[in-house]
Amino acid sequence: CRRSGARRGSGVLEVRFLRETLRIFLPQVAFQPELPLIEQVITLRYLINASGMPPTGRWISFSDLPGGAPYFPAFRKRVVEPLLKCFSGAGGKLVEAAEALGGEELDYGDVGVVFQVFPKVKVAFVLWEGDEEVPSNANVLFDESVRGYLSPDDLRELGWRLVYRMIKEVRHAPHH
Known part of the structure; x- marks a missing residue:
């Protein structure tokens, strides 16, 4: 415990x-x-x-997780691309949706939000806005210590559930 x-x-x-x-x-x-x-x-x-490993403060991507690299294309398609599609050019909506679900803004990328999912597990969602030369991009990041708590399978499912909760929040939010 x-x-x-x-x-x-x-x-x-x-x-x-x-x-x-x-x-x-x-x-x-x-x-x-x-x-x-x-x-x-x-x-x-x-x-x-739970390993008891304290957070390191270093963010890693799904592909950096032990055993995560082979599954990154599927993770990108299921989790990262919907994040990018819904929130690219609408970073403010990402922050609003995350805050409505208990997340908070994170100073990372052009727009970032972070969720304390469990006492020792943080998940971040980050957007980089593109321009004429560089397309927009997004990623889902985990504190490096997450490897002592959850498998890539669990993290894929968590990432997917959080992205879709944020998308649902935006779609059901009152429009100003």
Whole structure:
């Protein structure tokens, strides 16, 4: 528990997930509030695999993760390209969407936002605006310590879920 930042009470574990405190009742492993099954699985893997490694402050991309490089093209297509398509030229909307979901602005790239997904896991979404000569670009970055907590598979799923929550937030936000 200590290595993950979770707290253990009598028959219950509490861990932060984005803006919420999850309560996991043991031994039945019941989540409150309820989460989609894949998010429950990722949370349990986080708790089980937690290395206690402190954040390094160094950001790495998915392709830098152990075992991540072969899957980067799929990660780019599923996570990075939708981020770029929705938010390129609309960095302010990225910040608004992230803040509405518990993220905060990050001083990285032209526009960046960061989510504290679990107590020891941060995920950043970064845009670089292009010009006539250079196309816009985006990336999803992780604190280097993430390798001590989650697999590339888990991080791909988390990245995808966060991007789509931000896209949904923008589509459902009141227009000014």
